Amino acid sequence: MLTFEHDYTRLPEPLWLACEPSGVRAPKLIAFNEALARKLGASVVPDDETLAQWFSGNEIPSGAKPVALGYAGHQFGNFVPQLGDGRALLLGDVVDAEGKRFDVQLKGSGRTPFSRGGDGRSPLGPVLREYLVSEFMAAVGVPTTRALAAVASGERVARQMPEPGAVFTRVASSHVRVGTFQFAARHGEETTRALADYVIARHYPEAREQDDPYLALLECVTRRQAELVARWMSLGFIHGVMNTDNTSISGETIDYGPCAFMEQFDPRKVFSSIDEGGRYAFNNQPAVAQWNLARFAETLLPLMNVQGEEGVELAVEVIRGFEAHFDKTRQALRIAKLGLAEDAGDTADTLMDALETLMHQGRMDMTATFDALTHYAEGFDDIRREALLALTDQPEAFDAWLEQWRAAPLLNDATRFDAMRLANPVVIPRNHRVKEVIDSAMEDDFAPFHTLLSVVSAPFDESVEARRLAAPATDSQAVLRTFCGT
Template identity: 50%
Template sequence: MTIHIPFDNSYARLPGSFHARIEPSAASAPRLLKLNRALAETLGLDPAALETQEAARWFAGSGFPEGAEPIALAYAGHQFGNFVPQLGDGRAVLLGEIVGRDGQRRDIQLKGSGPTPFSRGGDGRAALGPVVREYLVSEAMAALGVPSTRALAMVATGDQVWRDTVLPGAVLARVAASHIRVGTFQFFAARGDDEAVRRLADYAIARHYPAAADADCPALALLGEVATRQAELVARWMLIGFVHGVMNTDNMAISGETIDYGPCAFLDVYDPSTVFSSIDRGGRYAYANQPGIAQWNLTRLAECLLPLIDADEARAIERAKVVLAGYAETFQQAYLAGMRRKLGLMTAGDGDLQMAQDLLGIMADGKADFTLTFRGLGAAAADPAAIASVAQGFADPAPFMLWAEGWLRRLGEEAEMGRAEAMRTANPAFIPRNAQVEAVIAAAVENGDFAPFETLASVLARPYEDQPENDAYAIPPASSGEAYRTFCGT
C-alpha cells in the first residue's frame, strides 16, 4: 500500500542554527501498538496506511517517509530556575509538518527514536512506560478541552532501554501546533544573536499569531498573544486539578498548548501544595505555583524580545512590563469564569471568587477529592438533597455543609437556565487517575498486556459523560499514606 504524507516543512527551511539534520536510527523490531485513527483522519492521512509495517518502521525512526526532513530543534531553557544555554531535542525528531483537513499546520514529531546532536550523552530513547503515560494523558487533556499536543501513534521498538533497570523501548509519534518554546528564543538571545531572535519571532508570528504582524510593534504584540494563551491555558489546568510537574522554560510552547508530559499527574485529594515530580524537591512547580511560574517564564521570553521591542532597553523594559502586567488579570478572569461554571453560577457576583476560595480551603482541610467534589455539586444543583452525598467525601462534613447552605441560597437567586447540564460540561467525571495510569503502565511493561490501556483510553475519551459501566474509573484510590511520585522518563 502506498503511503502518502503531504509534508510542507517550513521550520526545516530556517537557517541551520535553528536545528540539526538527523539520519535514521534503526529499531530492531518495530511494532505498532496504537494508532489514533481519528487524529490521523483530521490530519488528512489514511489510517489504514498508517497501520502497516512500513509505517511502524517510520514511527520508530527506522527510515523516514518521502517528503520528511527529519530535524532536531535547538533550544535552551531555565530548568528549575537555572539557565542551561543549550538543550535541544535530545530524544525527539521532527519528521515534518502537514496541513490538515481543518487547514491547521501541525508538526509530526517522534519522541524516543534515538540520539541526536543534542542528546548530551544520552541514548535518545524512550521507555514504554513514559510513552504510555504521554499517550493517555495528552489525549485525556484534549478530551477535557485543554489545548495540548496530541498522540498519533505508539510503537514498540523491540529494543531494550537502560534506566534504573532494563525496560522495553518505545516511540511516541506526537502532533503539535509547533514545537517552538520559550527556550527556543532563549537559545539565540543567550548568544546575542538578535537577528536569529528576529527571524524566529517573524516565523512564530506568521505561523501562530498573524494579526501581530500588523501591530505597531509586532514583537510586543507577540508577547501579548503568548501571555494571553498561557494565562488561559494555566487557568484550564487549575480548573481540572492538573499538575504539569516540570514547567521549565523549555517546556512552555508559545502556541499555548500543553507540552512535554513527563512527571505530570492529577490531584486526587485537593492540596494546593501538591508536587508529583520526584525531582521537584523544593515544590517550585507545585499545583498552586503554576500561575506564577507561567508569568516567570513569560518574563524570560520578554527578556529575549527586548531588542525587537525598542532600541532603548529602558523603554523596551517598560513596554514589556505593561504587557506582562496583563497576564495576571487575564488569568484571573479565565479562572474565575471557569470557577463560576464549575459552581453553576449563571451570573457574576462580587463574592464569587471568595466563595470558590472558601470551598477550596474547606476541601483542603477536609481532604476531599477535587474531581468528585465538583462533579457532586452538579448533582446537588439539580437535587439539593444530593448535597449529603457530597459531604461524605469530607473528613469533617460540617464546614462543607455550612458552605453549601450559602451556595444553594445563591443558586436559588438565579434562574436555572440549564444549570445542571452546564455543570456537567465543566466538571469531568473521569480524569487519568494516577493509580489507574500506573496500573495500565504496569500491565503493558510487565506483561505486554494493552487491554487495560485500551479500556482506560476509551473511558477518558468521554470525560464529561456518565458511564455507569465504568464507575470504578471515577473512584480515587484508597490512601496508602505515601506521596505519589512521577518521573521524567529520561
C-alpha cells in the same frame, strides 16, 4: 498517508539540524489515533505493520525530512545554553482541511546532535502516560499537544533499571518554546528576529498589524499562557517541570513528563520526583509561568521599537498583565464549575476560595467533589447531599457552604446540570490508574491501556466503566511520586 511540508526549516541553522532516526529491533504498534490522522489529511491509513515501521523510525514516511530542533532553557531556575531535541525528531508539518499547520514529531527515536550523551530513547511508561493525558486534555478542551501513535520498540532502555522501550509520535501546533527564543538569542539578533517573524506568521498574525509587532507578540503569548495555566488548575493538573524549554509559545500543554492530577486538594502539592524544592507545586504554577514569560521578554527586547529602560518598562507592564488574564479565565471557569449565572463573578471567587479551603482541610478529592456537586445540582435531593457530605472530614462546615452556594445566583434548573457537567469531568487519568496501565504494559498486556484511553477520551460520559475508573485511590493505591523517564 500524510502530506509533509517543512516550514520550520526555512529558519537558519542551528535552530534545526538534519538527523536520521535510529532503527529499533522489533517495532509493534500499541495505538494509532486514526481520527487525528484523518483530521490531519490522511485519506488512507496503512496496516499496523507499516505504521509500526514509520512511527518507530525504522522507515521514513514519504515526504518526511527529519530534523532535531535546538533550544536552551532554564531548568529549575538554572540556565542551560544548549538543550535541544535529544531524543526527538520533527518529521515535518502538515496542513489540515481548515488550513491550520501542525508539527509531527517522533520522541524516543534515537540520539541526535543535541543528545548530550543520552541514549535518545524513551521508556514505555512515559509514552503511555503522555498518550493518555494529552488525549484527555484535548477531550476536556485544554490546549495541548496530541498523541498520534505509540510503538513498542522491542528493546530495553537503561534507567534506574532496564525497562521496555517505546516511541511516541506527537502532534503540536508547533514545537517553538521560550527556550527556543533563548537559544536563538545566543546566536544573534537576526536569528531571533527570524524566529519571531516565523512565530507571528504561524501563530499570531494579528501581532503584525500592531505598531510594535514584537511587543504585541509578547502580549499574545502572555495571554495564552495565563489562560492555559488557569485551565490546568481548574482540573487539579500539575505539570511537574515548567522549565522554559517546556513552555510552548503557541500556548499548548507540552512535555508531560512527571505530570499528575491532584486528588486530595492541597495547594502545595508536588508529585515530580525531581522537584525536591516544590518549585513547580500546584499553587506556584501561575508565578512560574509569569517568570518564564519574563525570560521570553528578555529575548524580544532588542527587537522592540522602544529600547532601553522605557522598552523594559513596556515589557514588564505586559507581563504584569498575566495576572489579569489568569484571573479572568479562572473566574469564568469557576462560574462554570459551580453552575452560577454568567454575571456572578465575585460570588464565584468567594465561593470557590471557601470551597478550596474546605477541600484542603477536609481532605476532599477535588474531581470527586465537583462530580458529586454536579449531580447534587441536578435535583438537590437528600441522597445526593449525603453523598457529598461523605467526601469530607468536616461535614458541618461543608454543609454550611452548600447552603451559601444554593443561595447564590445559580443557572436555572433546565441548564444547570449540563453546564456543570461540561466543566466537571466524571473521570480524569488518575495517577494510580495510569500506574496500573503501565504495570500491565510491562507484562505486554495493553488491554488496560486501551480501556483507560477510551474512557479518558470521553471524560464526561457516565458509563459503568467510567465510574469504575473514576474512583479515587485508596491509601494503598495512592501514587506519591511520578517520574519523567529521561
